[in-house]
Amino acid sequence: MVQAGAAVTLSDVAREAGVSVATASRALNGSTRTVRADLAERVAAAAKLLDYAPNAQAQAMAKGATTVVGLIVHDIADPYFSAIASGVSRAADDAGLLVMLSATLGRPEQEVRYLRALRAQRGRAAIIVGSRRTERDGALDAEITAFEQAGGRVVAISQARLPVDTLVIENRAGATTLARELTALGYSRFGVLAGPADLVTARDRHRGFEQGVGEAGYEPPVAVHGDFTRDGGYRAMTELLDSTIELDCVFAVNDVMAMGAIAACRDRGIRLPDDLALAGFDDIATLRDVSPSLTTVRLPLTELGEQAMNLVAEAPAGSPRRRRVKGTVVLRESTPPRR
Amino acid sequence: MVQAGAAVTLSDVAREAGVSVATASRALNGSTRTVRADLAERVAAAAKLLDYAPNAQAQAMAKGATTVVGLIVHDIADPYFSAIASGVSRAADDAGLLVMLSATLGRPEQEVRYLRALRAQRGRAAIIVGSRRTERDGALDAEITAFEQAGGRVVAISQARLPVDTLVIENRAGATTLARELTALGYSRFGVLAGPADLVTARDRHRGFEQGVGEAGYEPPVAVHGDFTRDGGYRAMTELLDSTIELDCVFAVNDVMAMGAIAACRDRGIRLPDDLALAGFDDIATLRDVSPSLTTVRLPLTELGEQAMNLVAEAPAGSPRRRRVKGTVVLRESTPPRR
DNA sequence: ACTGCCGTGGAAGGCGCATTCCCGAACGAC
DNA sequence: GTCGTTCGGGAATGCGCCTTCCACGGCAGT
Helix, strand or coil, X not given: CCCCCCCCCHHHHHHHHCCCHHHHHHHHXXXXXXXXXXXXXXXXXXXXXXXXXXXXXXXXXXXXXXXXXXXXXXXXXXXXXXXXXXXXXXXXXXXXXXXXXXXXXXXXXXXXXXXXXXXXXXXXXXEEECCCECCCCHHHHHHHHHHXXXXXXXXXXXXXXXXXXXXXXXXXXXXXXXXXXXXXXXCCCXXXXXXXXXXXXXXXXXXXXXXXXXXXXXXXXXXXXXCCCHHXXXXXXXXXXXXXXXXXXXXXXXXXXXXXXXXXXXXXXCCXXXXXXXXXXXXXXXHHHCCCCXXXXXXXXXHHHHHHHHHHHCCCCCCCCEEEECCEEECCCCCCCCC | CCCCCCCCCHHHHHHHHCCCHHHHHHHHHCCCCCCCHHHHHXXXXXXXXXXXXXXXXXXXXXXXXXXXXXXXXXXXXXXXXXXXXXXXXXXXHHHCCEEEEEECCCCHHHHHHHHHHHHHCCCCEEEEECCCXXXXXXXXXXXXXXXXXXXXXXXXXXXXXXXXXXXXXXHHHHHHHHHHHHHHCCCCCEEEECCCCCEHHHHHHHHHHHHHHXXXXXXXXXXXXXXXXXXXXXXXXXXXXXXXXXXXXXXXXXXXXXXXXXXXXXXXXXXXXXXXXXXXXXXXXXXXXXXXXXXXXXXXXXXHHHHHHHHHHCCCCCCCCEEEECCEEECCCCCCXXX
């Protein structure tokens, strides 16, 4: 047992094996140069004996590349993000990369801070997940540029508002398709729990839904805005129920809001789907255990995370690539055929 | 715009400001030495102009300490772990630390791998969350020793099976209390969805529950083992329902299993709580939207994450510290008073 | 006016590693 | 038997930063 705080270094290993550090390094990491078999074995034995773990910082400095990938989400406790994180984590594991997790809790300035910290770490890449506000964020754009300048890759998941490779979720088209399916089922008087007015994802889904309803010739849905969270959904739904407006179907622009809406209905004594139909968006895992089961637009969340990680591995294109990701409408008990 | 891949370095800043790197470093990071105000300003201006971000690797090497804390969980998509991760993330943020996320997916050898990777990163600390198998894991113990040897701190959340500071969850006591409350409500014929037989947490909760039931003088609960997951709960519950055993209350050793159990009941046409009562353990956030609402033992998951991070900040004690964390029984609709 | 100290800037060393460069040995070819 | 070549080990260099050590100028004290 050595002095506490004194980690085993490569030169310790080299000394133990009776070779130079150069040889030890070559034996351990491989190189263009070959090392004689007996020496290589001695080095390996010494490394195991000393329980050597190379200093990743030093390695990073020496070869100018790290194995760290940053993941920036709004809230890791939100099942939407944790599902994506799960995919990222798995793919990173397969690629031998490490994931640095950051939760912005919805504060855009935190994105910039984290990206900066990631640049300081000389992270190989950053994956930014989650919707953006409608205003452009100059500080974020600048930091993205700086990050890429420093040799890092940036990939985004959500909408094509960032000048980087992006997995673009077809929010608008998905919501339109959902609206079509719902009108086809016989619904005609719609409400929308619309999320924050300036959140692009929320707005796109809202507009897409309006479009689908409009195509069918019905009145535009009644929109109530609220936070993009369960509680936001609860409040928005409560507001809707407390109004005198007659509706037969409500669309929550994401599933966590729909969860809140379900709770609101329960508290108000509204029976789903008998008194009112409800649909969401995302198909988060939590939905498996909701009753009545919720109609939604399914997004392959875990795969999204994996794909983002794979994008990181690919060579960067000259200009931002967009990969479109479709949602699939999944009809469930919460929207039975009308009459 | 400089050459791609060439990050801005401290000497760039120093040159821009017309001072030595030593002065630039002192101006930027502060030191025992003071820098004249006008020079400090010039340095700050140069740093901002160049959008300088210090190379964390190099800093880490020079001062022998990083700002990285590792978080090792079973599955980040599991609401139990993501709630803890959320707390860790927030506390890390407050402390100016970065969180490295690793998901073992239940494979113990992955814990060792990640801890090793974290040692290579010279991580300041590692937080290991989640239940252990009953056999001792020599490889893990060795890696923990090596990690601490290298100057890192290790904190665990769960049971006191690791030779490190631990937030010990009182699984056994919580389950016993739950059983007492349940017998007081009038239940007497119990089943247990017991999780894997060799998982300490599952076993402790199971035994604790048995004890509480035994105290009341009833028959020991019928146990069915299964995975510690939703699907494990589904299968175990299905098995229980398919047997001819008459029960009036089932205890799932964690909430995700209880979620599966609810689904199994729904599929088998068993009405909760009319035909059968059900209780879980953990009080994951998902429960807010389950109907009937689920009786469970509440654990302060997010706070657990924060506390673990705070433990990291504290000076290490000579011998492993244990901090006991109690669960609180929360009675809900799924276990109404009997008759 | 000289000594000594404080305040502050700059030069240099070292953190641990990969890699380039140098050099000796062994080998094949003529 | 000599020369050219290949192979492989080791010393040295540099990555970017912090920090110790020097050096220098100004100041007070005597």
